[in-house]
Amino acid sequence: MDYKRLIIRGISYSQTQSGAYALLLEHEETNVKLPIVIGNFEAQSISLGLEKDIHPPRPLTHDLFSKFVITANYELTSVIIYQIVDGVFFSNINFKNKENKEELIMDARTSDAVAMAVRFDAPIYTTHQVLNEAGILLELEDVSKEVEMDEPVANEGDLSTLSISEINKLLEDAVREEDFDAALELQKEIKRRNKKIE
Structure with a gap:
């Protein structure tokens, strides 16, 4: 293997x-x-x-x-x-x-x-x-610059209301703050959405 x-x-x-x-x-x-x-x-x-x-x-x-x-x-x-x-x-x-x-x-x-x-x-x-x-991969170049200073707060259950750029921004923040549990949940949401697109 x-x-x-x-x-x-x-x-x-x-x-x-x-x-x-x-x-x-x-x-x-x-x-x-x-x-x-x-x-x-x-x-x-x-x-x-x-x-x-x-x-x-x-x-x-x-x-x-x-x-x-x-x-x-x-x-x-x-x-x-x-x-x-x-x-x-x-x-x-x-x-x-x-x-x-x-x-x-x-x-x-x-x-x-x-x-x-x-x-x-x-x-x-x-x-x-x-x-x-x-695994969590931070692709900083993919994070949208359009997110305003009022950043969304990631609470369980409300990720479906956020755009993919907002979720990427939250993921970047979570990894920077070493909140890996939140980062893992955000990464799962991104993967779930990518599967839907495929």
């Missing part, structure tokens, strides 16, 4: 879900962004995994599992986000035994998979289908 490599662009506090964070992954070639809602513990663990110089006084769960993987003579070779169902991402962690090269694939929550990947500097991949379903 033709997998698309993702890089971590950042983690921000989710504006729509209390106590949750948005992990932002990006496809390097197309700049399509994949926002994933994760919990507080996972956000902290990913952040600490990215900061190689910071070591907590006691090992976190992902540090403990990483130590076990190394002790068992395995390496983490990649993470694959292979599916999204009803807004839930499904991922596999791929391991390889250093001695006999035996491969091991484990099902994992995406947040845990990414937290492990950063500890092993392992690549993160996804499929074209996942990027197509949940």
Whole structure:
């Protein structure tokens, strides 16, 4: 399968879900962004995994599992986000035994998979289908300049009353403000309208 490599662009506090964070992954070639809602513990663990110089006084769960993987003579070779169902991402962690090269694939929550990947500097991949379903692409040149200073407010259920240029403007604002939940809803509305045109 033709997998698309993702890089971590950042983690921000989710504006729509209390106590949750948005992990932002990006496809390097197309700049399509994949926002994933994760919990507080996972956000902290990913952040600490990215900061190689910071070591907590006691090992976190992902540090403990990483130590076990190394002790068992395995390496983490990649993470694959292979599916999204009803807004839930499904991922596999791929391991390889250093001695006999035996491969091991484990099902994992995406947040845990990414937290492990950063500890092993392992690549993160996804499929074209996942990027197509949940990815957000900001095409600034397509955003209409005709939107006045009084910008429309995106409330659930009223998107049907807005023009495509107004929705594009809201999408641009949502991504700039790192409100990825709202951006995902706006992107879905744009895709829905494009399907109608086809």
